[in-house]
Amino acid sequence: MTPEKRAAKNAAIKKSMKETRDRHAHMLCRTYEVKIDSSHLNEEQRKHLAMLFIEAKWLYNASIDLPKEQRDRNAKSVPVKVGDHFEDRQLLYLGADMKQDVVDQIAHSAK
Secondary structure: OOHHHHHHHHHHHHHHHHHHHHHHHOOOOOOOOOOOOHHHOOHHHHHHHHHHHHHHHHHHHHHOOOOHHHOOOOOOEEEEEEOOEEEEEEOOOOOHHHHHHHHHHHHHHHO
């Protein structure tokens, strides 16, 4: 890449980053807590919400006794105790950001 092309590319990157910072300066960060009226959900949506809760519980329980360095924030499956043995369960409903929040919650609870 020639020095002129590199300088032009760097100028374009600098300009777009400045525009992004200017746009973000006017934004407000807000969090909304909402309640779900289950009477308006269909069966598939109810199942999805129930599985989100169950999978979060599985991930929390599987991660709670691990050292901080070994906790997998992007786990695809976790061991779940069934009777006297463990079996691997796939995490199909939890998204990556939810998995990270569950693992982070362990550290916050420990404090």
